[in-house]
Amino acid sequence: MGPELGEVIVEFVRNGxxxxxxxxxxxxxxxxSAIGPAAEPxxxxxxxxxxLKRALSQR
Structure with a gap:
């Protein structure tokens, strides 16, 4: 995930x-979160x- 972020928990949920x-x-x-094609997780x-990087930089 990159050393500058530290620990990041990632979860995938497939829906069709x-x-x-x-x-x-x-x-x-x-x-x-982000949503996209299941073929390209x-x-x-x-x-x-x-x-996430953008959200953290705006804090």
């Missing part, structure tokens, strides 16, 4: 052709991590 990826920053409890995870 879509997957929801939630990412939680363990130290602060900030949570974000790692791409959806990258989007969620990018959203």
């Amino acid at each position: 052709p879509y997957v929801k990826c939630s990412a939680v920053h363990a130290a602060t409890g900030v949570e974000v 790692r791409a959806v995870e990258r989007v969620a991590i990018a959203k």
Whole structure:
């Protein structure tokens, strides 16, 4: 997840052709999620991590 973030908990939930990826920053409890095609879960995870980085930078 990158050393600058620290510990990040990632969860995937599939719903038909879509997957929801939630990412939680363990130290602060900030949570974000991203939804995308189930065929590309790692791409959806990258989007969620990018959203988490952006959310943390705005704090």
